[in-house]
Amino acid sequence: MRRAHAVEWVRAAEGELIARLPEGTLMQRAAAGLAATCAELLREGVPGRVYASRVLVLAGSGDNGGDALYAGARLARRGARVRAALLAPARVHAGGLAALLAAGGRVTDDLAEAERADLVLDGIVGIGGRGPLRDTALPWVDAAGRGAATVVAVDLPSGVDPDSGAVPGAAVHADVTVTFGTHKPGLLVDPGASYAGVVRPVDIGLGEVRGAGADGEALSTGASGAAGRSLRGADTTPLLLDGHVVEALQQEDVAALLPAPDAESDKYRRGVVGIAAGSARYPGAAVLAVGAALHGGVGAVRYAGAAAREVVRAHPEALVGEGGPKDAGRVQAWVVGPGLSQDAEAERAVEEALDAGVPVLVDADGLRLLARRGAAPADALLTPHAGEAVALLAGIGVTATSAQVEAERLRFARELARGYGCTVLLKGSTTVVTGPHGPARVNPTGTAQLATAGSGDVLSGLAGALLAAGLTPLDAGSVAAYLHGLAGRLASGGDVPVAAGAITAALPEAWRRSCHSGGATG
Ligand SMILES: NC(=O)C1=CN([C@@H]2O[C@H](COP(=O)(O)OP(=O)(O)OC[C@H]3O[C@@H](n4cnc5c(N)ncnc54)[C@H](OP(=O)(O)O)[C@@H]3O)[C@@H](O)[C@H]2O)[C@@H](O)CC1
Numbered sequence: 001m002r003r004a005h006a007v008e009w010v011r012a013a014e015g016e017l018i019a020r021l022p023e024g025t026l027m028q029r030a031a032a033g034l035a036a037t038c039a040e041l042l043r044e045g046v047p048g049r050v051y052a053s054r055v056l057v058l059a060g061s062g063d064n065g066g067d068a069l070y071a072g073a074r075l076a077r078r079g080a081r082v083r084a085a086l087l088a089p090a091r092v093h094a095g096g097l098a099a100l101l102a103a104g105g106r107v108t109d110d111l112a113e114a115e116r117a118d119l120v121l122d123g124i125v126g127i128g129g130r131g132p133l134r135d136t137a138l139p140w141v142d143a144a145g146r147g148a149a150t151v152v153a154v155d156l157p158s159g160v161d162p163d164s165g166a167v168p169g170a171a172v173h174a175d176v177t178v179t180f181g182t183h184k185p186g187l188l189v190d191p192g193a194s195y196a197g198v199v200r201p202v203d204i205g206l207g208e209v210r211g212a213g214a215d216g217e218a219l220s221t222g223a224s225g226a227a228g229r230s231l232r233g234a235d236t237t238p239l240l241l242d243g244h245v246v247e248a249l250q251q252e253d254v255a256a257l258l259p260a261p262d263a264e265s266d267k268y269r270r271g272v273v274g275i276a277a278g279s280a281r282y283p284g285a286a287v288l289a290v291g292a293a294l295h296g297g298v299g300a301v302r303y304a305g306a307a308a309r310e311v312v313r314a315h316p317e318a319l320v321g322e323g324g325p326k327d328a329g330r331v332q333a334w335v336v337g338p339g340l341s342q343d344a345e346a347e348r349a350v351e352e353a354l355d356a357g358v359p360v361l362v363d364a365d366g367l368r369l370l371a372r373r374g375a376a377p378a379d380a381l382l383t384p385h386a387g388e389a390v391a392l393l394a395g396i397g398v399t400a401t402s403a404q405v406e407a408e409r410l411r412f413a414r415e416l417a418r419g420y421g422c423t424v425l426l427k428g429s430t431t432v433v434t435g436p437h438g439p440a441r442v443n444p445t446g447t448a449q450l451a452t453a454g455s456g457d458v459l460s461g462l463a464g465a466l467l468a469a470g471l472t473p474l475d476a477g478s479v480a481a482y483l484h485g486l487a488g489r490l491a492s493g494g495d496v497p498v499a500a501g502a503i504t505a506a507l508p509e510a511w512r513r514s515c516h517s518g519g520a521t522g
């Protein structure tokens with residue numbers, strides 16, 4: 001599991017450590033890790049060596065600038081030609097600047113340095129950053145973007161909000177981000193994540209106080225007994241003092257969660273999923289959802305609705321009926337909503353699925369109908385895209401646009417989970433799955449190739465099957481998003497457009513790679 005901790009947690013952990021260590025130790029650890037990564041990048045790329053390479057340090061007014069200046073000093077001692085642009089000269093980290101100058105580095109205000117550098121170190125702002133990048137930084141960020149330098153962000157790309165991943169203005173596009181102690185949520189959630197490049201955690205010893213590795217691996221258990229304590233009010237994303245706030249499933253986590261039949265399994269024990277989707281006008285949604293559900297690890301898929309004939313023609317394995325969920329026979333979970341339309345019959349299907357007493361995944365038209373209720377059963381899984389999230393938010397009295405939802409996914413997904421009292425999977429460039437409490441999961445496997453009509457129906461069928469197979473709504477949603485993303489990548493091979501049916505066709509291979517070690521992306 002990859003875990004990210006909120007800024008307040010990082011500050012608290014660092015505070016404990018700083019009190020025990022000689023002054024400056026943490027910054028020296030950070031700078032050493034940073035310089036080692038930069039040296040490696042200079043040796044691997046252009047110019048192929050550290051000696052005589054051109055390095056530009058962008059130093060802001062806080063400790064993030066200090067890290068960058070000390071790392072610059074280390075590179076200068078190894079023969080690099082290091083220049084530093086001081087964005088707030090009066091407040092620059094004095095020790096860092098002195099170290100750089102003593103090592104032979106120089107201060108510059110020549111923007112051309114950014115364009116001819118081999119490597120740019122972004123130390124403008126780190127976890128202390130708030131709001132859009134200030135004007136003094138913008139010409140340097142632009143110039144670094146124009147040049148061919150490898151851009152290394154210190155702790156996180158400047159301009160990315162550390163806790164939310166929001167990017168309220170210009171931000172540094174990094175090739176590599178060297179992050180200290182633990183991931184920050186903004187590195188795992190878009191739009192911020194797309195500015196971070198490859199993220200390399202550096203261990204600065206947070207584990208000495210909390211049992212954590214460089215990845216913050218063991219931080220979730222906490223040592224002080226205050227796990228889960230919220231530092232903020234109930235209406236915002238909670239910052240858990242002793243726990244991570246965001247996590248991303250890795251291949252081994254998915255392998256452990258995937259349902260597998262055993263010797264005693266039969267088709268009913270494996271779970272049966274019911275799909276109430278499609279309509280005379282949109283039969284395709286039913287066909288796609290059922291098709292994906294058939295690959296979702298259940299023993300059988302029941303279909304209930306107006307597209308029964310189309311469904312059985314496409315998938316003879318499905319058990320179909322033209323009535324609603326009430327008449328369909330026993331299932332262990334329902335999927336309701338894709339392509340359902342919003343007429344009285346659709347409304348009835350949603351009611352019946354919600355009243356069935358089993359976990360229910362609500363998607364698409366089902367969500368718009370659910371918004372009128374403003375509440376859902378605790379074991380429901382809602383799967384909105386940003387537009388549907390806006391309608392759901394309106395149902396609980398929150399006004400937001402889809403652009404706002406996309407800018408702050410963690411916050412709005414959490415607000416929906418709290419408002420409806422269930423689990424929410426917010427689709428998009430970073431899919432977020434969260435319940436009302438506990439860490440939110442972000443999906444690491446997505447690809448923009450998934451943005452194709454019917455792709456959401458595939459996800460619904462798959463996640464519904466995993467629910468019926470016995471996974472919790474959080475696990476079902478996050479495992480489905482993982483497999484769906486991986487299938488999308490496999491189907492597209494990176495840059496070939498895919499149709500939704502091709503995502504389904506790639507699900508078995510995505511599943512195979514996920515249950516064997518070393519096969520998947522993440
Ligand atoms: N804590 C530790 O033990 C360790 C911390 N470490 C390092 O310290 C970093 C945190 O340092 P930090 O707390 O000094 O904050 P930092 O990110 O440099 O920013 C604050 C400065 O930026 C300014 N500023 C704010 N917003 C801005 C904007 N949008 N655009 C431009 N400027 C903006 C703000 O100005 P002000 O608002 O005061 O005018 C203030 O002066 C952390 O990320 C890691 O790299 C490591 O060494 C390991 C040990």
Ligand SMILES: Nc1ncnc2c1ncn2[C@@H]1O[C@H](COP(=O)(O)OP(=O)(O)O)[C@@H](O)[C@H]1O
Pocket residue numbers: 364385426427428429430431446447448449450451452453454455456457458459484
């Ligand atoms: N830019 C993107 N990057 C990654 N995944 C995306 C992106 N845009 C959309 N997706 C994914 O594609 C799927 C689209 O679902 P949805 O919007 O419901 O489409 P439809 O209703 O046509 O089936 C979701 O799984 C979503 O997370």
Ligand SMILES: [K+]
Pocket residue numbers: 064122123124125126153154155156157158
């Ligand atoms: K930075």
